[in-house]
Amino acid sequence: QKEVEQNSGPLSVPEGAIASLNCTYSDRGSQSFFWYRQYSGKSPELIMFIYSNGDKEDGRFTAQLNKASQYVSLLIRDSQPSDSATYLCAVRTGGSYIPTFGRGTSLIVHP
Amino acid sequence: GAGVSQSPSNKVTEKGKDVELRCDPISGHTALYWYRQSLGQGLEFLIYFQGNSAPDKSGLPSDRFSAERTGGSVSTLTIQRTQQEDSAVYLCASSPEQGDQPQHFGDGTRLSIL
Numbered sequence: 001q002k003e004v005e006q007n008s009g010p011l012s013v014p015e016g017a018i019a020s021l022n023c024t025y026s027d028r029g030s031q032s033f034f035w036y037r038q039y040s041g042k043s044p045e046l047i048m049f050i051y052s053n054g055d056k057e058d059g060r061f062t063a064q065l066n067k068a069s070q071y072v073s074l075l076i077r078d079s080q081p082s083d084s085a086t087y088l089c090a091v092r093t094g095g096s097y098i099p100t101f102g103r104g105t106s107l108i109v110h111p
Numbered sequence: 112g113a114g115v116s117q118s119p120s121n122k123v124t125e126k127g128k129d130v131e132l133r134c135d136p137i138s139g140h141t142a143l144y145w146y147r148q149s150l151g152q153g154l155e156f157l158i159y160f161q162g163n164s165a166p167d168k169s170g171l172p173s174d175r176f177s178a179e180r181t182g183g184s185v186s187t188l189t190i191q192r193t194q195q196e197d198s199a200v201y202l203c204a205s206s207p208e209q210g211d212q213p214q215h216f217g218d219g220t221r222l223s224i225l
Contacts, residue, residue: 032213043200043217044154049213099214
């Protein structure tokens with residue numbers, strides 16, 4: 001059974017701080033990793049995806065992947081109240097078109 | 112279209128009625144997925160289409176649920192004899208076949224069974 005685990009939170013950070021969201025996965029064959037943001041009452045919105053070990057940066061967002069330790073992280077720099085949302089981690093195994101989603105981490109950025 | 116389009120955005124119906132939910136994927140996307148999300152819960156996978164065929168329908172919760180896709184584009188999810196536990200947001204996502212590309216989600220259909 002493929003599992004993707006996220007701390008449900010809420011993770012509360014002050015405005016301007018770095019928010020660190022973590023995701024662990026069980027299947028060592030996992031090859032593709034996705035982060036989605038979901039505002040309350042809205043559908044998931046793709047933020048970033050990463051395939052290789054290391055860091056991938058896009059604006060204020062950085063995805064970090066460590067396949068040996070089977071975790072992927074999302075860092076949000078200079079957090080803003082508008083970043084308050086649930087962040088979903090999704091992991092896809094090589095050869096499968098169906099990702100496994102974590103249950104999400106709720107992030108609250110307070111002014 | 113520019114994004115995944117779902118209709119209706121909201122549907123309220125009485126228990127026992129049949130409902131049809133529609134998804135129009137991003138143009139050129141051959142993979143299409145249906146998910147269900149109950150209030151405060153995670154995403155529940157229902158069915159996956161590659162073109163017009165459904166290689167994986169393992170997530171359909173009962174035989175009251177069915178889905179089809181015609182012309183490799185629009186998909187319809189049908190729920191027969193609806194029950195109150197079917198109340199949820201039904202999300203559709205699509206992705207290109209080639210490579211390992213991410214899914215893009217529609218805005219969903221909020222289904223309420225009275």
